[in-house]
Amino acid sequence: GQARGWACGLSPRELGVQPPHSAAMAAMVAIRNSAARGAPSLIQACGDMTSPIAVAHMIPGLNIRDGGPSRSVVRLTDTLACDGGLSISLVSHSILGTPSIPSSNKRVRRKAVPVKDSLWLGLGLVDRRLLVEEMASNRFDLLHTHCLWHPANYWAMRLARSGGIPVVCQPRGMLEPWARNHKAWKKSLALLLYQAKDLRSARAFVATSGMEVESIRRLGLPQPIALIPNGVDLPSHEIRRHPERDPQDRDRV
Numbered sequence: 001g002q003a004r005g006w007a008c009g010l011s012p013r014e015l016g017v018q019p020p021h022s023a024a025m026a027a028m029v030a031i032r033n034s035a036a037r038g039a040p041s042l043i044q045a046c047g048d049m050t051s052p053i054a055v056a057h058m059i060p061g062l063n064i065r066d067g068g069p070s071r072s073v074v075r076l077t078d079t080l081a082c083d084g085g086l087s088i089s090l091v092s093h094s095i096l097g098t099p100s101i102p103s104s105n106k107r108v109r110r111k112a113v114p115v116k117d118s119l120w121l122g123l124g125l126v127d128r129r130l131l132v133e134e135m136a137s138n139r140f141d142l143l144h145t146h147c148l149w150h151p152a153n154y155w156a157m158r159l160a161r162s163g164g165i166p167v168v169c170q171p172r173g174m175l176e177p178w179a180r181n182h183k184a185w186k187k188s189l190a191l192l193l194y195q196a197k198d199l200r201s202a203r204a205f206v207a208t209s210g211m212e213v214e215s216i217r218r219l220g221l222p223q224p225i226a227l228i229p230n231g232v233d234l235p236s237h238e239i240r241r242h243p244e245r246d247p248q249d250r251d252r253v
Helices: 023-037 042-046 069-082 125-137 152-163 177-181 184-201 209-219
Strands: 052-060 085-093 109-115 142-146 166-169 204-207 225-227
Touching: 052 069, 052 125, 052 152, 069 085, 109 125, 125 152, 142 152, 142 204, 152 166, 152 184, 166 184, 177 184, 204 209, 209 225
Parallel strands: 052 085, 052 142, 085 109, 142 166, 166 204, 204 225
Antiparallel strands: none
16 A cells, blocks of 8 residues: 555655555654654664564454455555565464455465354454464564454454554554444443553554544544555556447446
């Protein structure tokens, strides 16, 4: 995806970011520039910037039926893995018998545990075990979480805090009023028990629209927000009109 705007009012070029760039890297640059104002520096937390930055992207699932986030996260990590300055891992669970969105870039390190749709999955315990193993065997510089509310996101944030790993949180629309109103009592309880603490502990957020920026700010979260729309793949060939089509016809999407 291409960085196209920033909630802090600076363009990517002013921040030293050249497109195309990752949401995680863009947010890191935003935080580095905010360090002069006394904000915690994620760049400092990540250590030596001359070696590849090990980024773990975590999403509860990549089920082919789950819609937009599954596809956009896979496409994002495929693109990021082309950057020699990044080492990209994608961590999730998968449900037996249900296909997941595949990665097209072999440099993306995929880790997933196939499980049955069970109580262990619903409580995020499968994801917790996977994350514990991954964090024990790999030195991640940054955790980039996608989506909210699922217990898997809770375990990811908790384990990152205990391991001293900075987190970039990308809600992917799940803080919008319509999303919070769906099963509202469960989300209100989650916000009280763990979600508010997890959101406060994130070093930065990534939003895909100005509306999402406003939803994050309404919760009183002061962290830097990188406003980065999802990327779109354009056709590689020129689209031509059919010669027999009436020129008065209008194309529709």
